[in-house]
Amino acid sequence: xxxVKQSPQSLIVQKGGISIINCAYENTAFDYFPWxxxxxxxxxxxxxxxxxxxxxxxxxxxxxSFNKSAKQFSLHIMxxxxxxxxxxxxxxxxxxxxxxxxxGKGTHLIIQP
Amino acid sequence: xxxxxxxxKFRILKIGQSMTLQCTQxxxxxxxxxxxxxxxxxLKLIYYSVGAGITDKGEVPNGYNVSRSTTEDFxxxxxxxxxxxxxxxxxxxxxxxxxxxxxxxGTRLTVV
Numbered sequence: 001x002x003x004v005k006q007s008p009q010s011l012i013v014q015k016g017g018i019s020i021i022n023c024a025y026e027n028t029a030f031d032y033f034p035w036x037x038x039x040x041x042x043x044x045x046x047x048x049x050x051x052x053x054x055x056x057x058x059x060x061x062x063x064x065s066f067n068k069s070a071k072q073f074s075l076h077i078m079x080x081x082x083x084x085x086x087x088x089x090x091x092x093x094x095x096x097x098x099x100x101x102x103x104g105k106g107t108h109l110i111i112q113p
Numbered sequence: 114x115x116x117x118x119x120x121x122k123f124r125i126l127k128i129g130q131s132m133t134l135q136c137t138q139x140x141x142x143x144x145x146x147x148x149x150x151x152x153x154x155x156l157k158l159i160y161y162s163v164g165a166g167i168t169d170k171g172e173v174p175n176g177y178n179v180s181r182s183t184t185e186d187f188x189x190x191x192x193x194x195x196x197x198x199x200x201x202x203x204x205x206x207x208x209x210x211x212x213x214x215x216x217x218x219g220t221r222l223t224v225v
Contacts, residue, residue, distance in 0.1 A: 006155075009153065011121060025144065032211060034211075034212075036214075041218070041219075042218060042219075043117075043155070043203050043205075043216030043217050043218050043219055044214075044216050045216065046214060049212070068178070075191055089155060091211075091213035093212075095208070096209065096211070096212075097207075097209075097210035097211015097212055097213075098161075098163050098210040098211070099161060099169070099171075099210075100145060100146055100158040100161050100171055100211055101158075101211045102154075102158075102212070103148075103155040103156040103157075104155055105153060105154055105155040106153070106155050113190040
């Protein structure tokens, strides 16, 4: 049973556009929601993360929007660049996350020049 | 500062063979994790450890074993390899549970 649903599976955006990836979760005990970026042949790397006590967090061109009542969160990449082309994973954990993160299935993002 | 080091990077096993995937971290992290990544399926937790001498099962532990004798090392053992274990395996460590994982570069395993 997948506890974090991610969409779309793949996404093509023109350079300079906004990339939007969505995730929905079921477990109301989740209290930490990170996004990871993965380039081919590499391990995932933490991009940005949010806790449910805030509705938005921004770091440079990357923004997480969080809707606690809808149990949804999304990643927005502003002014998307070809170097942003990668696979993006949303994830969630509860209670400090000692027992690990639950990941979405990933979104393959391509930024066309 | 090497971070999380995984060896080997690639391996081909025959059905029924065994092997150990090595994972070492030099950040003095207590928390360590093994995930497998299959195309279009995200990452699934195999085993995790919250400190030396302590291990626990994740979502997909069948066919695998782990040990954690030191803070630095967290090897993953495959016994009687099966084609279903063909995957990319990632080791991760963190200073605070699920927060701020550092991943290794992965081991691509093919079982034929």
